[in-house]
Amino acid sequence: MERLADRIILAWGFKRVLLAVLAGAFGVLALPPIGFFAAMFVSFTLLVWLVDGAAAAPNSSLVGRLWPSFVTGWLFGFGYFIAGLWWLGHALMIDAEEFAWALPLAIFGLPAVLAIFYGAATALARILWSDGVGRIAALGASFGLLEWARSVLFTGFPWNAIGYGMTPVPLMMQSAHVIGIMGITALSVFIFAAPALLGTKQGARVGVPLAMLLFAAHLGYGAYVLYGSPAPRVPAADKSAIVRLVQPMIDQTAKMDTDGDRAAIFEKHLRLSAEAPKEGGRKPDIIVWPETAIPFILTDNQDALTRIADTLDDNQVLIAGAVRAEDMGPGNPPRYYNSIYVIDGHGQIVAASDKVHLVPFGEYMPFESVLNQFGIQNVVEMPGGFSAAATRQLLTLPSGLKLYPLVCYEIIFPDEMTGDIGAASAILNITNDAWFGATPGPYQHFLQARVRAVETGMPLIRDGNSGISALVNPRGEIIAGLALNETGFVDATLDGFRPAGNPPRSRQAYFWLIEILLFAIASGSRAGFIFKPN
Structure with missing residues (x-):
């Protein structure tokens, strides 16, 4: 796995572009109608390694240092949204004589715009990037924040937020009642990205067990709600x-x-x-x-x-x-x-x-x-x-x-x-x-x-x-x-x-608490206070 990670990190030119786009597109397999959630592990593992290799010239400005990471995230998002939203073009073909001209805008234009949010997420994560577990915490926090922004800015369009890849069946939906889909999104990115630590051998001893614990808690809570909790109250x-x-x-x-x-x-x-x-x-x-x-x-x-x-x-x-x-x-x-x-x-x-x-x-x-x-x-x-x-x-x-x-x-x-x-x-x-x-x-x-x-x-x-x-x-x-x-x-x-409980404001509070914790882990890791890679 280390050899594969090195090859992805060192990829450049057209090969890097293709890898980023395909990594995003592959993640769509986690969404309906397929629902193969494990596809996201491949997508985000590749994304972490690609961001690892998104280096800029040492004397670059802040924008110059973040630009390679932004482009990597944008390409990842472009692939994800093309593969996940191509069907929007079907609506235009209902009246093809009137709207066929807009087909490229629906299939490529909208994904290009939505991908800006993912580019911003990887650029933000790069600010707090480190060699260990902190970088996947930064990625989870950044994707959680930018997916939330995608749901509210410019009238909002949170279609296919990453968290839906973690909710293909009722067993894996129940956490949404506590932390909402945006909370699931932030933690899901952390979990999906954890295998990347195995390829670089830095942060794996902490990050992988933590991701496994979060995933087990996600499944365990779902099992409790479906099979162990009292039956719902029915007036x-x-x-x-x-x-x-x-x-x-x-x-x-x-x-x-x-x-x-x-x-x-x-x-x-x-x-x-x-x-x-x-x-x-x-x-x-x-x-x-x-x-x-x-x-x-x-x-x-x-x-x-x-x-x-x-x-x-x-x-x-x-x-x-x-x-x-x-x-x-x-x-x-x-x-x-x-x-x-x-x-x-x-x-x-x-x-x-x-x-x-x-x-x-x-x-x-x-x-x-x-x-x-x-x-x-x-x-x-x-x-x-x-x-x-x-x-x-x-x-x-x-x-x-x-x-x-x-x-x-x-x-x-x-x-x-x-x-x-x-x-x-x-x-x-x-x-x-x-x-x-x-x-x-x-x-x-x-x-x-x-x-x-x-x-x-x-x-x-x-x-x-x-x-x-x-x-x-x-x-x-x-x-x-x-x-x-x-x-x-x-x-x-x-x-x-x-049973009544957990109103919307509670889910929002838990989401922001998750964001704070992930950003704190990322910041502490980068500063060397916690989760040192060696």
Whole structure:
């Protein structure tokens, strides 16, 4: 292993570039749909050795000394994000005539921008780099900090944070309830990078056992929660609720076709909602449709509300994604919102919530007035784009059940789990991943949604047009669901709560404590106070 480490450290030119890109790309094997978490050990071991060899001229300025490490991290991130996000280009090919020109921007441009965060992480780590265990502590702390920054800066995009590579199954998700996905990210990088110490024979006697201890604690806590802790508390009212997830599998081109048969799309949703329960089960209390399931402005179509009332029993409730229009007065165009409606058995809208965190370039156009001059439009064709709601409104059902609504990719943001979430009984996430076809995207989206359920300790109701639709319990386990690109419905009982505790502020506090400890280890190691390499 020492010989391999030396070869990686001394690599230069095109070979070094290729190694860095491939190291990042290989790590994506840890993410869905493959979930081979061990791939990250290879990726970060190679990254440590590459940063070891990222030396600058002795008389260089601070920027000059850090630049080789920044480039190494950027190349690593470029490979990671290309391999992990290439499927975004599928959305542009839905309307290829209009958006095919932007395909290189989606496949290469966005990864190039996101890779800046990883370049900054390796540059920051290089400041505290040492010969021993301190350098992997510096790498873990730096990646934790920059992944957090990626989740909040410029509206945020924490998709595929490194920590998700450590959470492929429920056994490995449970730590998220204590330290959150960002805390898992920081510690995961430390663990994944530990084998690099074996190749350089410096810091291995301390770093490898410490990494093994952290990994064992991660697995051990998961095993305790799943198999050793008391069963979650389940309020009787929630336990009795049967939820039907409707997955209509409407082709995205049909949803976008303004001349298409919108009535047929609507009727397909109604037909799946009205089908008898399988195996003689009880009728569902709550029926859920996916994001933008209703293919017209519902409030302008009383006949549609009548059809819904005819389909539902008096005691049933429909939760459906729809576009909501808001009249802004004479002479002003309406505002449109990506919304969720709750409709009772009499066809009345009894609750509604609008999406807060919109997708840039998808649902709204940053710098719209400037970009429109060059003919650049939103992927979703909506005059003026969607508007964002100022606040998130809980959905209160006639039964008193409260749901915390998240539309599409809002659920990938840990910081969105705030406000009134403590008053909710479950998380509701509706989405339309048909934009991305049978690619890794929907699988990655679903994993992140499951981790949110574990973080918050709340059951998750997730419904997608093309999947993956599922009811997930507070431990991230799938109660019932429908596979990607499957048409149909599934009925299941809404599972209950994990015992109350560990609110979001606690997870944030633990994350920052982890960051402080890792930076302290890195600083002490570099100064020679602790963990001396020899």
